Each structure stands twice: as C-alpha cells, then as structure tokens.
Amino acid sequence: MRAFCSLLLLAAVPAVLAVKTQDFKTCSQSAFCRRGRGLSARAQEASSSWVSPYSVDASTISIAPNLASFTAAVKSSLYPDIKFGLDVRIHDDGVVRVRMDEVDGLRKRYDGAASWALVAEPELSSKIRWSVGKADVRAKYGDKKDVEVVVAFNPLRVTLLQGGKEQVVLNGKGLLHMEHFRAKENSPKEEPAGESEQVVMQVNNRAWFEGDSEDEYWEEKFGSWTDSKPKGPESLSLDISFPNHGHVYGIPQHATRLSLPTTTGENAYYSEPYRLYNADVFEYLADSPMSLYGSIPVMHAHSAGSTVAIFNAVGSETWIDVAHPSPKSTETHWISESGILDVFIMPGPTPADIFAQYTRLTGTPALPAHWALGYHQCRWNYISSNDVRDVQKRFDMEDMPVDVFWLDIEYAEEHKYFIWDKKNFPDPVDMMHDVEDIGRKMVVIIDPHLKRTDNYPVYQEANERGLLVKSADGEKDYEGWCWSGSSAWIDFFNPNSWDWWKTLFKTLPQGDRWSWTDSTIDTYIWNDMNEPSVFNGPEISMPRDNVHHGGWEHRDIHNINGMLLHNLTSQAVMTRTDPPRRPFVLTRSFYAGSQRFGAMWTGDNLGTWEHMAAGVRMVLANNIGGFSFAGSDVGGFFGNPDSEMLVRWYQVGIFSPFFRAHAHIDTKRREPYLLDEPYKSIIRNVLRMRYSMLPVWYTAFRETSVTGLPVLRPHYVAFPHDEAGFAIDDQFFVGSSGLLVKPIVEKGATHTTVYLPEDQVYYDYFTHDVHRGASKGKSVTIQADLHKTPLLIRGGSIVPTRERPRRSSPLMKYDPFTLRIALSNQDVAHGELYLDDGETYSHRDGHFVWREFIAEKTEKKSKAVRISSRNLAAQKPGEAVDGVALTKYDGSNDFAKSMADVRVERVVIFGAATKPASVKMGDSELQWEYTQGVAASDKREGMASVLVIKDPGVSITSDWEIVVQA
Template sequence: MRDEDIVKVIRAGENKSPEVAAYEKEVVAQHKKFADQVPKSGTEQSPGGVKKVDKTERGAVLHMENGLIHLTYLMPDLLEVRVCKDDLAGKPFSYAVEKYDWAPVEPTVIEDRQAVVVGAGLFACNVNRGTGQFSIYAPDGIPLITNTEEGFQWLGDGVKWSRQLLEDEWCYGLGQRADHLNLRGNRYNLRNADPFLYKRGDDPCYYSIPFYFGFQSKYALGIFWDNPAKGFVDLGKTQTECMSFEAVGGEIRFYFMASLLPETILDRYTTLTGHPYMPPIWALGYHQSRWGYESAARFRELASEFRRRKIPCDVLHYDIDYMNGYRCFTWDEKNFADLPTLVKELRGRGFKSVAILDPGIKVDPQYEIYKDGKEKGIFLTYPDGTPYTGVVWPGTCEFPDFSAAEGRAWWAEKVAEFVKKTGFAGVWNDMNEPTVFLKNGPDTFPDYIIYHGENGLSFSHAEGGNNLYGMQMARATQAGLELGIPNERPFTFTRTGFAGVQRYASSWTGDNLSTWDHLRLSISMLLNLGLSGIPFSGPDVGGFGDTPDGELYTRWVQLGSMLPFFRTHSTKESADQEPWSFGPQYEAIVRRYIELRYQLLPYFYSVMAIANQKGLPFIRPGFFHDHSDPYLRAQDDAFLVGDSLFVAPILEAGSTKRIVYLPRGAWYNYWTNKLIDGARHIEVDGPLDTMPIFVRAGHTLPQWPVQQYVGEKKLSQITLRVYAGPGETTLYEDAGAGNQYLEGEYRYSYFTCGFLPGGRFGISWRTAGRYKPPYEAVRVRIVGIPGEPNDILIDDKPAPVWFFEHGVLEVLSAPFRELALVGRRADSSASAQTAVRRPKG
C-alpha cells in the first residue's frame, strides 16, 4: 500500500488493511521499547522553612530546608521566582524569554524571627521562616498571591505550585481555549494538540501558553509559568478556591507582575518574552484560502473573479494541493507547472501568494530535501539514536529538530531557497503541534523522543519538545523569509506556538466548524489569545469544516472585518466559500464589509503598531476601557478594537437586533452617527447588512479610499473622521512594507480633540518621526455638531471650503496643526464623563 493510501485509511479510522496493521504494530513496538524513558511522578516534597538568606543585587536567595528559592526583581513590578532543589545545574535555558538586560533596581530585604520580606517598590514577597509559606502583597496591604498549604512541590520528576484564588478573581489568558472569556472553574492541559474540528469545551487546543492574566477587585496581575513541559493549569476545578500549575518535568519558575492597569501587565509580559512582530500592511487586508484549490488555473480564475467583482483582496493561500505528493519545498509539475510564473503574474495583479509548509519530510531516498537533512543529522530520533518516523500527509516522514540552532538554520536555508525560486511572499506553518496520524497511539510524537536544544541542552518531547515545536518552526521559517526576501517585511503564521511565538509569527484558531456557536466562540478565543501576548490572530472565516449558509457566512465576514487576521478558509469537503458563493444578496453585503476593512486599514495598522510597541491586544475585552466595571469582565459577545471602536456582532441566526452592554462614556453609532451614553445595556438594530459598531467620542478614525489591494493607487488623500468630544487618537504610518521602519522611517500623529475657550470645538494634530506620507490633502469629517458654525479656522486662517449637513461638518484641507469651529460647539448632553450631548434636530 502506498504511503498516501495509508494516510487516507488512518484518517478515516479504517484499521482493516494488513499494511496499516503492520505499520501500527511497528510503531507500538517502539513505544513499548522506550516506555520507561518518560518523566515519572514520585513522593511529594516541599522546600520547608528558611535556613539562611543571601541578599543579591536584585533580591535574595533563600536557602530552605530542601532546596532554594530565588527572588529576583527585574523591574519594580516584575519578579522572577525560581524554586529549585539545588543550583548545581544552573538556571535552565528559556526559549520564551528574550530580554536579559534590565535596568538596576533597589530591592529591600527585611528579616525578623517570623518572616523574610523582599521588595522593590510596587509589591513585596513575604516568606514565613518556619513553614516557608509564600505570599506577595501590594503596597496597600492587599494580598496578591498567597500559597495554599501545598505551595511549592516536587513530585518525582514533576513540579507543582498551588496558590489561593481570591473570591473576586477573574481568570484569563492561557493561550487558545475553546471556552468563555472568563476561564475560572476549569482545568486545562498545557499541551499543544490538533483537536480537528473541535467544539466548545474541547481541550487541549492548538496554543497552550502558560501565561495567566488575572483580575482581582483592584489589581490586574500576570503569572508566566516558564516551563514548557506538558502539564496542567487548574483554575478552581479541583478545589474551588485554588489555582495550580503543574508540569511533568523542569523546575518551578514563574514571573509575577501586578498593576492597577491591565495594559501594564501585557507590556511587562511582552517586554520579557518579546514584543509582537510588525506585519506588512498587506497582511491586514483580506485573504482567500481553501484546501482544494488544486491548479494554477483555479488561482487565475479566483484572481479574475475578485477583480471583476471589485471585491478587495490582497492574499491568496496555497494549501498542500500545490505540492508534489505533499513534499515540502516542491510543487506539482502537472497542475502547477508554471508556479513561479503564476505567482509573479498574480503579484502583478495585486495578489500576494502565501504557501503552506508542514514539518514532515517524506522518507524518500530520491527526495533531495530528505537526503540533505539525513546527511546533516537534522531529524529527531528515539533515545537510542534510531530515526523517529511518523505518518502525515506525504506518508512516512521524519521531522526536523527545530530546538537546535543547526535544525533551524537548515530549515531557514530551505525556506529562503524556496521563496527565491517561487516568489511566495509569506509562509503558513501547519501540522506543527506536532501532529501525526495514528489512531492506536499518540496524536503527536512519543513522549521520549529526544531533542538536542540550545547550549548542549537535551530534553524529551514531554519535557518541552511538544510545546516548543511549533514556536521554533515559526522562528526558523521567519528567519528563512528574512534570508530569502531581505528587502521585504516577512509574513509567517503558525497553527501552534508557545510563549514568545509572537516575536516570529501570527496565528489562527485552527480547524473550526461552520456553526453559529463557533462564530461566537471565535471572540472569546481571540480575546484570550490577545491576553496571552498574541495580538495578530483570527478564525477561519465561515468555518473550516462543514458549509455555512449565506446568513452565517455574511455574519462571519462582518466579524472578520474587525479582527486582526481576516481570512476565509475551508476544507475541500465543504462547498465553495468565496465572497460570491452565496448569491448576489450576500455578495453585496460581504463586499461592503471588505471595503470597510480597507477603509479602516490606517487605523488597524496603527493598532498593530501599538501591539508591536506595548504588547496590547488588537481586539480587547471591554474592561480595558473601564476596569472598574465588573460586567465587562465577563463580556465575550462584544469587544474593543484598539481603544476607539467597540464592536457588537450579531451572533444568532435570524436576528436583526441585539442587546449589548456599552462601556462607560459617550459613543457614536458608526452607521447612524447617533450619540449614546454607555455603562448600560442598549438594544441596537442589526439587520443582515448591519453589524453594530460604535466609536468612542473624542476619537479620530483615519480612513483611506477603497482599494482593490494595498498600493493599488497612490494615496493622495486621507480622511479623518472625527467624533466630537474630548480625547486623543494615535495614527502610526510607515511605508507599510520593507524594514526601513526599523531605522526610524516612521511617523506618529496624535489627534487631540476638545473644547477651546469660548465653547469652541477644536482638533490639534501633532506629529513625531521622519517618515513623510504620500498624501497632500486631508478630508476632515466631524460628527456630532448640532448646527452650522460661523467659520472654520485652519491654523488660524479661514478654511477655503467646508460643508455642513445633518450634524456632520466636512472640511477639505492640507495637513494642519490646529482646526477650530467658530461660533458653534459640539452640544453637551447626558454624559458627564465626556461633556458631549446628543445633537438637536
């Protein structure tokens, strides 16, 4: 039986074939051979009490009855805690942590008979001398962390840390969880897996990021459990008021951060593990993909249809269909004979091409990629050094060891050669949880497969290989793109990852389903990914498995238009899911929302720039706007985009309106310009052609003209859509591609709106940076003006042309410093928070 046929039989669950039975028998035999070479549990042991204290430049080392506790302040509000049996092996290497050079801190160490207190300004650790009980307190005495009686534990090869969950603590983050936004009351795997066509509540999923984002009554806090070994995190499932991290290997090492502001937590976490990479602006456009685009002719047809129907699109994705027998770095000489020519032709029509690459390298002595990897010792092995093989799409494969610098360099070289040869602009990493097809065995590599990592460090699949694999593959892929197209800004996205993957790639939520519940579930999954340091992500719009009807697809496109990664993708077993696949009625609405996406690209790009600089999510829970409102802490049917937009998608079949809780302050309905006061539930219309969107009063939305792809036309004019009220908005601009921004070729604009002396409404525009945008004209549309002003002053001179109609003032101008309305002010009404009123008449 051919390898391809073995794959089909295993995926179908039909284990009747003698060939398949023989294959599985061989794999099971290998498992039995090495079954004892996995981490083992053992008798519980704890550090016990404090015997001696050594002060350090950043804190203290506590010598306990058993082992040591290192307390190291990296910043006044960022603490590293290590609990180890001894210091003989030194501090383990971390693939997650990027930053090691920190500014000096001034810790204090206070000892008495009862306790040792180690602090550095914003919080302090308290360790009981007799029992070793560990706590962290805020400056006002509020307990932030209090260990349970079990506290720190060694369990044979494994480790565990247990702390109290406060009654008012909300639980978020932890990567991708097919669950509600608030994760409290659940226990989750810390293991990356491929839950093909998963449903709500399935666990594990693709991204197990051991970063916990908590919110207590007053403080936000972050805990990064820096241990890549398989394990669990329990958020009050086993014991209602207890949270625990546990792992089958490694050491107890975590980083703790706390702040009154949630945004500070993500800034500290991404300062530690690396800020999200800055994608090219075209990656924020619309992407079309499908497993089943099987020929060059199909791609040409797609391109023609998008342009003929005037539906904007920037990216076409090539699934495994383009390969020769699913072999990486090859293409089908029959159906894609002219692949480089095709890619070049499509680029000329405004389409970037992105190719899938899986980690499995087909075992085939005639396959040059396999031969080269074999000769250079790149592939993973069993503990005795024999090659590990698993079955995936090409059949029997070996797999690169991405934990080693040599393995990453080899892969990067192959990626670079491939993109040079083909012209692909980006790479999509799939199957890298890693996944293998085996019904009567593990869905990933065996726990005892050996990795040869950094600095001579070796570890098993269970001890870190599983969770690190996808992240390190993305790292190598990104490096390959930088080598292959050095003057372009690379674009990589990966189905799985670990803490720190945001440095190298964006993500998506994997093989979802075409259901209304998955539409809703997309929001909470993306919010928690954002709270795990991964801002650039999205679902397969329309659902990967099964086929949506026109209504569901339309509602999903509406939602997708406001998400960071906007891609339709589906399986070949489903019906077509192009924007025109459901008939003219739906096509018109879908076009409208894709056009809206392109109009808002300068705003979305600015949100990504802030993510790149500060680690803030692209889409955010409502509590980022008002963290004092307990209702917003559980809201997962609406969300912020940046800090200017609030989106409330329609999530139920047949619905034409919905109830939404609007955050505190004044908001404008994007479609009607109606001013609405927040901190309450409102009913809002949402017929099929409308997804409710609200804009924060005092904010400015920068907009571009509709283009069929980024860069189709020279940008001669930008529109500033200003919503009357006091506030400030940031616009980030650079070339949108290339790496000149890393050398300072960028510009920030700050639009500040407010009321001037005499009740006049004004806008100031300040800039910083040396990038010069191409536009020379600015169209300003001010929403929320109750009556026609007497005059408009631009830099203290009367505006030559302006219009006023139905509460909207429009001015055409060159870029300015100050714009003021004379003789009228934005009405002020029910909102004391913003002093903005509903327009009259």
C-alpha cells in the first residue's frame, strides 16, 4: 500500500510515469557509492598497472585440523598498521565461504547479516584438504576432483574453477577495499607529507586508490536531512567476475529484465547501478535499476556449460554494477555501505544444484496452507463489516471462487493496528465467522509503526518494555511520521521483543498482557510498510544513524529490518493454536531467508501494460532469488484498467504463485463480478482455471519446500543448455508439471509466439492443437484471443486437476480428479500429485499422499500403453516433506485413509497413435471415447488425437493399472 499518497483521484495512469526521483538517491548522491565507482574508474584508467593493495601474509596461515577451513592475516600496502583477517571454508556440499573483517580496529564492523539469513551454521567438509604453496592456498574436490578453489596471496584473489576454467573470481579486478575505521583527526588528507620518501609514496598511493579528498566521510547531506555518520567511512567494495558466463540473474527486487542488463560502458542499458536498499517507491518505473521494497543479494551466473552463484551476506545498502566485456563473460562490482566481507560461492554446476546449495544456506520456501494458493480479494479498503459480507455475497451470486478477503489500514481505529474501528466494524469476530462458514479466511493488515498515544496498549507496552528503536543519540525513542501520525517503531533486533510480539496475536486473554481477542484463528496477517517506510524520513525511510539493539546503526541492518517483522509475525500466527497450524503472512519488505516465513508481492504497481509485463519478470526474479511465493497486484494498485487489461491481468495472476487482486482507495471498485459481459464470464472461467489447477500448484510447492527449485521456472532453469532461451523472461514453466505459460501483456493481442526449446511435442491446453519444437529451438504461433491464455502441455507430462466448480478451495477436498496425459514423441508420460490436510504440520509425521502417474509402453515394440499409479513417498522418503526426512512411510496413514474414496473420474490422453482395441483395468473393459487426430509420434501438426477414459473407478490413494490396447 502506498506510503505517502496524496489521495488524488486517479482516473488514468499515464504511460510515462512521474516517479518522484528526487526522493531517492542516485549513486552520484551517495558518498560511498561515488567512492566505489571512483575506485573502479581509476582502476580502469590505470588498466594493467592497477594492482590491489591487499595481500595474504602466508606466515599466518592456520589450517583447521580435519576440516576444510583456514584463516590468515591480510594486510594492505596503503595502511600497513591496519589489520584484516581472512577466513575461507568449504562446506560439505562444496559451497565456499569467504570472510574478511577488520581486526582490532577502532570499532567493530557489523557481522550479523548471515546469522539472520542462514537456517543454521553450515557443516564444514571433513574430506577436503587445503594445500599451501608459495603463492597460494588451494583445494580440489568434487566427484571428479574437477572443482578447485585457489586463494592467491599477492594480491589477494579467490578463484573457483571447474574443469580448469575460471567460474567465479573475487578481487580479480583489484576493486576490493574495506574502508577501515579511523579517528577523524587522522584522516588521510591530514597526514604529514614530506617526512620521508616512504610517507610521500604512501600518501600518493592512497590518493591513487581512494581518491585525493575525503568524500563526506563524517557527515552526509541529502535534501533537508543530515546523516551524522558517527563511525566515519566503513564501506566495502568488491568485484566479482564470472569469466565464462554471459548471463547473470537475481538480486531482486528490481523492475528489470530477468537477464540483468549492463550498467557500465558505452553501451550500458542503465547509467545507474542496481541498488539494494529496501524502499517505499511511489509509482515505481516499470524498467529501472532503482531499489524497491526488498533485497536478496544472490546472483546466478549461467552459460551452456555450467551455472554458478554467489550470496553476498550484507545487510546494508548495496549498489551493483554489471558489465559484459564479452558476450560470454560478466563482471560485477558490489559496493556496500557497511559490514564485513561475507560471500558464499556456490559451484553448481547446474541450476538445480544452485537452488539446493542456496536453500541449504537460507532455507527452502515454506509449504503454504493449501487455501493460500486460491484467489485473494483485496482493496484499500473494504469500509465496514457489511461491506465485507456484501462482497462475499456477490462472489457467491456470480459463482466466482474466492478463498480470502482482506482488510487494509482503515479497519483500525486511528490506524492503531489490532484495534477495530467499532463504528464501521462493530462485530469483527462475527464478520470473520461469516466469512469462515464456507471455508474462507480473512487477512488483516498489521504495520510496524505504532501510534504514539497512551490509549494504545500495543504502543504502551512496547514503550514500557523498552522495545523501541532509538534516535541517533541512542537514548531517546525515535519518532517519525506514518499512517498513524506520530509513530514509533519496535526494534525487532531486541530479543526481548520476540515473545511479547507473538503474545499479541493470541485470540484468548493472556492475563495482564494485551492480546487480540477481537480476532479468530482463521485471521491471517499482512505486514506492509516494513522497509521501514517513514513519511518524513530521508528517502521515505528511517535515518541511517538511528540506533538498534546492540548499538548497531540502522545503516548496518536496513535491508534485514523488514524480514524480522514477518519472521516473528509468522511465528506468532503459527503458535496461536496447539498443535500449530501453518501461518500465512504477506510481506512487502524482505531479505535472503524471507522465503521461510510467507509470501511477498511486488508492491504498489500501476494499472498499465508495462507494469503487467514487469510484474511477470519481477516474480520470476524472486523465484530465482529463492522466494517462490510471489505475485503482483492483479489490475495494478494505481489506476483504473479497462476491461481488456483487467482480463489479461487475471490471466497473469492465475499463473502467479501468489494470486491477489488489490486496488488503491481512489480507484473505482473493480471486483470481477462488476464487469460487463463477456468480460465477467471470461474472468469467472479464469478463476475456475486457477482452482482446477490447485493440485498442480500445491505439488509444485511441495517440491520447492524440499529441493528449493522454484515454482516458476524460466527457460535457463528448465533447459540450461539451450542458449537461445537464456534471456527469455516472458514465458515460463510451472514447477515440474510440464505446463508452459506465455502471458499476454499487450493490448489487442490475438496471437503470440511461444519459444519451444527442444524437439518435443507440445499440446495447446484448450484447443489440443499440436505444436512441435526442434533440436535447436523453434518459435511457434499460438492463438491468444481475449478468452484464452497461451498455455501448452509439454509432451511427456501428466497433469492432475480438479474440475468441479466450488466457492472456495476447502470445499474441493473430496472432489475427484482428472488426469491429462500428454504423450511424448516416444509415447510416454509422467506426473506427480501431492496432497495433505493443507493446514497443519501432520504431513511431517507422514500423513500425506504422494503419487506418481506413469504412461508407458507395455513392451518396447508394443503399441499398447500402460497407465499406472504408484506410491512415490515409499520410494523417496527423504524427499517427502518440507525439511523433515522420513525414514519410513506408511501408505495407510490417517490422511490417506480419509482420502480413500476420492477417485479419478476421467483420464484424457493426448496423442494416442490409433483408436484403441480395448481399454481395460484388469479384465474389466472401461468406458471410453476416441477422437482421431495427430499422434504424438507423428511429425505433423494439427489437432491431437484425444482418448477420454470415463470414470475408471480408481482411488487417488491406491496403486492401479489401466492398459490401452491398440
């Protein structure tokens, strides 16, 4: 929701947006970014004569016994008296962690970013050994001993190689610079010159490396604000090169292309670096490297030969330049305001390996509640209890499914969150029960700013407990301005705030502690404004010199700050009940590891075609960043989209992991039932499509909760060797389902082109038309009239759906299934289905159903096809659930027993070569219909043959076989 909206009536949104760029810094307005880019410019100008001043003191190397870890002292030729420490370690899975910090400095640098992001301290390898040479330390490992890490001494340089080729290089360009802590009177410009030749050389070298003047070391102004910078300069510069990788992805959140464009050089796509600084950006541009609401400092580098990645565990503002010195290589320069060097190098070598390595560090996405994958209806604001009831009634009258209704800030009296405005919401619990009667839920917003007033118990308790963020003096509680007016902010870095915050969400009285008794256990939470957004603060945020628990300045932890709110809110919601139920928490601000706690959305987008397209790319980028449960506001937050745009946006939304419509308070009401025909009926069918595919989405989320593989997969993830697909970001695959989606994001489109990356048959989901790829990739034209989303099923896939229209997803629990079998060129197919109760954690105790469906020839040269179902959990017990490996799985568990009567009501086979002679299960002939068409094994295109097997009478939980005899 918009942070400081002027509440203007938005009749339309212009194509060229008026983002208030003056509210946010550019690199040239940020002193430490200027210094970092200046360093890079001097290095480029000096070219081959540029040498990094940092080197390893070989005499100090200490190798840990029986572990792949070593430490060493690092010195800088610019400042011989300043000490640095290097710590390099290799984890069990081959990930390399490189840390460097100032030792015995005047102050301590913030080193806690990784502790918030990591699920646990990684296990070090006990099998890998470091070898110390005259010029470097190195280690080889991997199944083929083809992975090598080399730490060069002078200058310090860290290289990951695979097969003898450089994959990742730290400080290869000599841009490493850790600005050490210093006393103000001993700044370089005040050092005596001329005392000796050595001093003169030292001063000259410092000017050559750092610049010849202090650039706002001790105080910095931006607009009317002054940052006191009491610790002085402490930025960190580091170049990270990928010499054999021409594409890089990640570092969400930015509204840009998936394959990140260049920011330096004559042909730079952007003149500014990518900025990671969680910010509340008004009307953000649809194509820009500007910072937005969240920051995940992870970057993938990809080529046809391998995928590698880095995770830079830093919590402060960071600017990143990207350059492509050749089509096959990438150079990046990371400039952070504060913190230590703490970089994790992930060796891959495949995208799947990278996702596994990254999520072993920061955690896999949480398996959401099943209902959370349904449709969410929101606006700023439903104005009363009766308004909510009326909206629900209209959805039911129009036979439109919906699972969740949302309340924005106007539900709260004077924006005192948790406290209902009883004038408009006199009966909140009764209202929620009315929504819950047919399995629906409510989500209510809880923002982090607290109204500073004694009649607000949440603020009063936080104040009395000393839990509020302090001003720069470290003594006075910080006061800023937000929706509540004069506001204070809870310091969630203070451990004393944690249990207290969780108690607030209890729905039963908690003795003398305040709790939210005017809510229910089916009330879930939306955390907005947690960048944090401060209306009267610099860059619409908190001053950097504010002080948090432990004495850390806000600048040190800014990008981590928002994550703590939704982490603790998630825990609070989960522990409202005993046993706990899965929480749902939506967050706007996020950091690495946020995927463990809930969902995110891309913020306050606009109702334009450009923003619709940008939202697709942004959601893909968040999936690459490990945060799969992502979506953009359907319809755009600002503006009044016309009916065509709204239809197309719903078609985008049903193929987003998080699916919510949301709108600004000054937009016209645009609930889908308000549209005229035919648009209303089209959207009704679109919504039903989402609900029919909930088994696909839930199965995909099970996979990401175990493996880390994203729910939405761009082409480089699904087909990592196909170079023609590396830059594609307007179409994607849904999990491992075989569904290929190409959303329409252009006005008036009736056709589109879809890229097929392989020599395989693809079937149009709706028309059953056959499209064929080629060994080197091929683009095909797909019909895309307004009622139709281009959606293809890859040959070789089996897609389970539920086709009964229902009002909400919990009402579908016992509905039968349809299996769509898309035969491959080789007349085979495979698919999966995962089910559990969708709300509790009983699946971690083995209470679930996980089935594999297979279509294959009965014999190698036979024309007969066997379709079978088997228990997949029994074969892969360690993969079965999120985060818990089962050593034994009981297929007759309680949940499976409860689903025993749920049947497969229809099997549809695309591409069968000939009309069957029989379709049998055992000795029983089944009912079926066959329509002649193109076979999967043909080379032709046209309408596919379709075999429909009617109600075979098989349970979704049991093993069975159907034989189609040609």
